[in-house]
Amino acid sequence: MADVKFIVDGKQLTAPAGTLLIDACKSSGIEIPAFCYYPGLSLQAACRMCVVRIEKMPKLQTACTTPVTEGMVVATETPEIAQARKATLQLLLGNHPLDCPVCDAGGECELQDMTFKYGAADSFYAEPKNHREEQKWSPVVYFDRPRCILCYRCVRMCGEGMDVFALGIQNRGSSSVIAPNIPAELSPDHLAHVDCEQCGMCIDACPVGALTSGTYRYKTRPWEMNHVGTVCTHCGDGCKTTLGVRSTSDGSEIVRGDNRDKSGINGDFLCNKGRYAFDFANNENRITQPLVRQPNGELKPVSWEVALDYVGKELRQRRDARGGKSIGVIGSNRITNEEAYLLQKFARTVLGTNNIDHHRTADYVSFAQALAGQKDRTASLRDTLTAPAILIVGGDPTIQAPGTAWNIRTNVRNNRGRLYVANSAEIKLRRQAKSFLRLAPFGYSAFASYLAGNAASASEAATDINALSTFRDTIKAEEKLLILIGSELRGQDLKALIDFGLTIPGAKFALISDYANSRGAADMGLLPDMLPGYTPLAGNTTFAEYDTPSAPGLDLLEIFEAAGKGELSALYVVGSNPVTRYGIDPESLKDTFVVVQEMFLTETAALADVILPAANLYEKSGSVTNSYGDLQLVKKAGDRAGVRSDFEMIVRIADKMGANMQALVPFGKGTRADMGQSRGAQSGEADRHSVWLTANNLEPKLSPFDPFAILDEIQRLVPGYNLLRLQLLSGNDQHLQPAAPAPLVQVGSRRDLVLPANDSLFTSGTLGRYSTMLSDLQHNESLRPPTGLTQIETAAD
């Protein structure tokens, strides 16, 4: 819309016509207080805190509902306005308890700030306050009714934002109260509860301490924590989160998950896992000492030195005696890019094997190959918020990628984004869809082929053929279509869908996977047949400086098959539980030397000869890549005495094996042959890394334990990872595009190894099993008949 000019507090401002005065002022640095206004939600005008004086208008006006117009003259702070706000505060405080010294919100409470600012601490009310006891609506949502200032933010957040509508407002006047959807009289325990997604967005939006979270309430005060901005370790969305950390006797403990800077790819959002399920890190069952299996079969705690010596010696002997081919490596979906890259480099160059894989939750190899040679065809998570049209084929973002679902709902609500959903189940996002196509069970393959032009697949794709063809025509007519693809589509099907999408000029794609760094694991080459950046082994020149075997290695299942046949001398598992996930017979590993880096005694760890206690993603630094290919910085927040990062463990094992450390981790000066440096970077003998560092104004890293030394190498070598340092280090996200070379292998000729995690809203693989809060939520859920909102399933890995 055209810009209009107006004057606020004597300053000439401009903003697009229709902008709300409160927003227009905010973007010019003029802050107008607001309790009920929440950007992106519907307008409420319930609190009257935002009143301003607008010339030619008879009364004070609410800035949160007044759009700016040409020539408007506004005053935002005058004695008259201050008096009005003070009176509003006095009214609110009439029923507000003096809880600040104990309230969770104390120190970051909007009511407290405003009372301080307008000096409304005196009360003229002699009436007794309306008191009611606090209520526990769920294990994570508590309501302290007397603190509520009836701003309705929570009601709108839950309804409009979450599409859950679990909160309402009941009664009237000063006895009005926020009410959850299960009233006490209908509840078996005669207490009111919420039946909902437990996201905690209501708590986040509450300007005061009326809604508080089960994990954090009464634990600490905001100023007693350190606040570390990092990336959530749960699903593939990779939301930015701020962890509140406090020191304890054995490290530092995470006490709060919060979304306080709201600058991340997730905007305002965090789901229940991001907000509460950090507690696995504090679980008392964590392994904090290296364990080595004794001849009598028992696991005995030993020192790090002893454990690493032992692992190094065993791996070296087995490699030397039976060859790298006899060793298998399984990586993780939840380690950093640097760790994943280092792990595959270690496997390939130190162990001398391509037998490396990870639990794949989406087919990124086919995705990269189908998009080979294309530019600007992949979407960022940010695009889901702004794309004019979105097609979701398969998957269920509400459960698998709640951040994606939040963005899509916001887009539909605020930007009138058009959503199209094709799914074999009635997923919740169909409620926002312009058009929902119910596919036949297992109809994704036929649907992709139908879209690609094969009319014969129609009847297999959907029962309603007319709906199918209308649906296809509608999406084809979209010019800027964002196509979100669920993990159901793999290999040939995925390629067919992408080929169809590529016929739409403005279409962009994203493939949704399940874990924090599933995409990174694939991008970094935790694959038997691909080097990092989906570089095929055969004819590889990019990684020429590696000495890697040229034949593809064994994939995850083949590794265990080899073990069963007695052909696997050693197995190195980093942060993964394949034994349960893939139903591996423990017997098959009896002749294999097994090393596991883990936080907990999982089914896989229980079979190990050596268990090395690992730090999790909240306890280390590095970078991760979300499902979409958005790269973000991970910062160390928590700390646990006794554990080490996977990065450090890999480096130290390599060292104990006698590897050339500077070749593995480029640290220090002169990391490679320095013979030809004087003859320039192209000589082939030059220290390429050092030349590259110089060319990029970077210094050599001094420690082999510095993940950034590997980040340097990733940036230098991995196709597609031409990242912007400043963007990364300042904690911002950046979108990376896979840059796979044109496929040498025919897409789809490979075995389908994708196994979705099947996590529900309240499970999260191994982390979920050790999160008390998620267990409580699962239990809470089991108290009620299923609502269809959530499903309970316990997943491993």
Add this chain to the structure above:
Amino acid sequence: MSEIANTIFSPELADRFDKLVTIYPLKRSALVPMLLYAQDEVGYVSDAVVAELAERLDLLELDVRNVLSYYSMLRTKPAGRYNVQVCTNISCMLRGGYEILDHCKHTLGIGHKETTKDGVFSLEEVECIGACCWAPAIQVNYDFHENLTPAKVDVLFKMYRDGKGKDEK
């Protein structure tokens, strides 16, 4: 035939509701009249009423409760056979409304929004019932009684107890 299978309402009321939901531009606008009619028939707004109205109007039960709790004439517990509503708004107050209320409390032995043990009377203090010219006034079910004194109230209560009241339920 009712639009809802196994409706809890009488066939006449069910028919009326079927029609009511069609006459507003927004279906949910029919909620308040439906609540009132349902209360008249069932005696109060029970959980079953909430559930059926929500179904009829495509609302969540929570939405129905939100509206229901706003209006003090709607009740969620059964009232007595005669619901005595005593006005204490300005005109009645000036002409002895509180005296009438206290008298009712005393004679019936119950307070605001309570019901006598035998279930015959319930009592409510209400805002203006539109009978200011003849204040103080009370309303018993849909029946009005004006220009009251405590003595007149005693006569009224006896009349109702003897089953001679007008608006019988």
